[in-house]
Amino acid sequence: MSSAPSPTTAAPVVDFFHDVVCGWCFVLAPRLQQVSAELGIQVRHRSFVLQDSRARMIDVFGSMPRAKDTILRHWADCAAHEDTARIDIDGMRAQTFEYPSGWLGALACQAAGMLGGNDAHGAMFDAVQWAHLHQHRNIGDAEVLLDIAESLGHRRGVFADHMRSEDVRQRVQADRAEAAALGIRSIPTVIGRDGLRLQTLPLPHLRQALAPLVAATAAPFPTLQGETP
Numbered sequence: 001m002s003s004a005p006s007p008t009t010a011a012p013v014v015d016f017f018h019d020v021v022c023g024w025c026f027v028l029a030p031r032l033q034q035v036s037a038e039l040g041i042q043v044r045h046r047s048f049v050l051q052d053s054r055a056r057m058i059d060v061f062g063s064m065p066r067a068k069d070t071i072l073r074h075w076a077d078c079a080a081h082e083d084t085a086r087i088d089i090d091g092m093r094a095q096t097f098e099y100p101s102g103w104l105g106a107l108a109c110q111a112a113g114m115l116g117g118n119d120a121h122g123a124m125f126d127a128v129q130w131a132h133l134h135q136h137r138n139i140g141d142a143e144v145l146l147d148i149a150e151s152l153g154h155r156r157g158v159f160a161d162h163m164r165s166e167d168v169r170q171r172v173q174a175d176r177a178e179a180a181a182l183g184i185r186s187i188p189t190v191i192g193r194d195g196l197r198l199q200t201l202p203l204p205h206l207r208q209a210l211a212p213l214v215a216a217t218a219a220p221f222p223t224l225q226g227e228t229p
Contacts, residue, residue: 012041012213014192017048017179020105020128020139021071023078023087025188028200029126031083032190035207039214045113045121047106047175048187057101068092068099075133083203091136100140103172104163105132108145110171111162115154123152 016032018025036043051057054064061067072089079087092099105128113121127148131137137144142163149159162168182191190198198209 012039012192013044014041014190014196014210014213015044015046017046017175017184017187017189017191018125019048019050019102019187020109020125021100021102021132022050022187023075023133024200026087026129026133027078027081027083028188028190028206029129031201031203031206034203035210038207039210041210041213042118043122045109045118045125046179047110047172048179048184048189049102049106049172049176050187051101052103053101054098057099064098071099081200081202086130086134088134088136092133095136095138097138097140100132100138104142104145105139106172107163107168108149108159110168110175111159111165112149112152112154114162114168114171115159120152124149127152 014036016029018029032043035041051060057067058064061070072093075087075089075092079085079089108128109121109124112124116123128139128145131144131148132139139145139148142160145163146156146160150156179189184191186199188199190196192210192213194212196209196213198206201209
C-alpha cells in the first residue's frame with residue numbers, strides 16, 4: 001500500500017539545500033528523488049554555495065592545489081557511500097584546471113529555475129553534478145554550463161542572459177540568507193516540517209526519516225556526513 005498523499009491532499013514539501021560541487025549532495029540526490037517520488041513529497045531546490053570564489057577557496061584551504069587535494073579526499077569518502085559507482089576521482093585529479101567553486105553552478109541552477117521552475121532547477125543541478133563528479137568537466141567555466149543548459153533544452157543566449165542577471169544573483173543570495181537564518185552550516189541539508197533536518201542517509205534510513213511527513217508518525221534517523229564551509 002502506498003503512503004503517498006491522496007490527490008486531494010497537498011504534498012508535503014522539503015527544502016533541499018545543496019551545492020553543485022558537493023560530493024555528499026551527489027550521493028543523496030538520487031536517493032531523495034526516489035523516496036520523494038515513492039512518498040509523494042515535493043523537493044524544493046535551494047542553493048547553498050560552500051565557497052563562492054577562488055579567493056574564498058584560498059582562504060579556506062590555503063592554496064588552490066591544496067583545495068583540490070583536500071576536496072578529492074572528500075570525494076573518496078563520498079564514493080565509499082555511493083549506491084552506484086559514479087564519482088571519478090582519478091579523472092578529476094588528472095585535469096589541469098583549478099578546482100571550481102560552486103558559484104557559477106548556483107547561478108546556472110537559479111537561471112534554470114527562473115526559466116522552467118523548480119523541476120528545471122533540479123534537472124540543472126543533477127546535470128551539473130554529473131558533469132563535475134562523473135565527467136570531470138570544468139563547471140567553473142560558464143561555457144561548459146551553457147553547454148549543459150543547451151543539452152537540457154534551454155536556448156543558449158537566453159540562458160546566458162539569465163545567468164548574468166541581477167535577479168539570478170539575488171536568488172542565490174536569498175537562499176544563502178535563508179540557510180543562515182535556519183542555522184544551516186553543512187550540506188546537503190534537507191529541511192521539513194516539525195523540525196525535520198537531515199543530511200546524507202542510506203536509502204532505507206532516508207525513507208524512514210521522511211515517512212512521518214506523510215504518515216504523521218515519528219521515526220528516528222541517523223546522520224552521516226556533510227560538508228561545511
